[in-house]
Amino acid sequence: MFKGKSKAFKATVIGLVALVVVAIAGILGLGLMGGGTRQSAKAESTYTTAEVKEGKLTSTTLLTGTVKANEEQYVYYDSTKGELASIAVNVGDQVTAGQVLLSYDSTEAQRAYDAAVRALNKVDRQIYELSTYGVVVSETGDEQTDGEATANAQRTVDGQMRDLQDARADAADAVNKAQEALNDTSVKSTVAGTVVEVNRDVTKSATSTAQTVVHIVNSGSLVVSGEMSEYNLANIKVGQEVKMTSKVYPDKTWTGKVTYISDYPDNANGGGTSNANAGSGNTSGAKYPFKVTLTSDIGDLKQGFTVNIQVSGNQSGLMVPVGAVMTEDSTNYFVYTYDKASKKIKRVPVEVGGADGANQQITSGLKAGDIVLANPTLDLKDGQEVTVDDNATD
The missing domain is CATH 2.40.420.20 (conserved putative lor/sdh protein from methanococcus maripaludis s2 fold)
Incomplete structure (x- = not known):
């Protein structure tokens, strides 16, 4: 009896062990399969x-600018020149380069010039007299004594002549300066254009701000001026062609060419810092002045107009x-x-x-x-x- 039970017990244990082994094998198999699945899931980048x-x-960059005269002249009142004597032009007059626009009272400048000329003439007379007559030497009859006297006299003449030549150079400089001061009493136009402003009621004051007396504009020569950011500076070059539009005339287009880009920022924004997000448009960085010259007819464009500038990349x-x-x-x-x-x-x-x-x-x-x-x-x-x-x- 005991032996039979022992055999049955052994059979049962063996069966249980077999089941455990099968279960463990199954678990390990699933684990291995799972590992293989995870490994193959790591796909290589393509x-x-x-x-x-x-x-x-x-690329296209959008800028804005203001229409300005390429050639214009502001004549400001200069109190150091005295009182205004006359203004020779009126609003609307057409003037040429070199034409007199206004004159200051030249009385004092004329006197100074005349005095300088007299001083120069006086030195010239002294030089003429010295070179013509020299110094008189009284001869004694003694050859050695007379020779020494003549040599001393010649040295005296040479020294006086050098002093007179120096004096003449100073006198000539004085005449030139007096002539410049006299010329400055008349102010001439540096451009050809139209007189757009005349102010005859200027006040003589050392502390007053600059007062415009005459303003001349060449309306036939207009440019567009503006400022670009440091980001645009890297992509826009002198010579690039542009198209421009104005809100005043939305159906019209003008063409131009970038003719100037400053290498230096303007004083107002030169020390600013730039926003890290360049694409946001919110920048407080440096601004670089630029100019666009029109290549099409001016047409209806007027000074002071604000225009939109489209710069197409041509790199x-x-x-x-x-x-x-x-x-x-x-x-x-x-x-x-x-x-x-x-x-x-x-x-x-x-x-x-x-x-x-x-x-x-x-x-x-x-x-x-x-x-x-x-x-x-x-x-x-x-x-x-x-x-x-x-x-x-x-």
């Missing part, structure tokens, strides 16, 4: 490529997609070129130019025909092998 090609940027050169260019410090730029044979990438430093919404100009580092990754990621390494979607290659 990149697209683009060929470096010659192209042209299509051409090697282009890559904007997403292909990367940087780690906002200063040094690079791309990853792709070699089809080895399927490996290479990090290449580049220099960039302008950009628009789709393309980035490359000024150095690449050549036409190079293949670059169009959508690189930060985890890429130089020399790494990557998977490329050939169907998405440009």
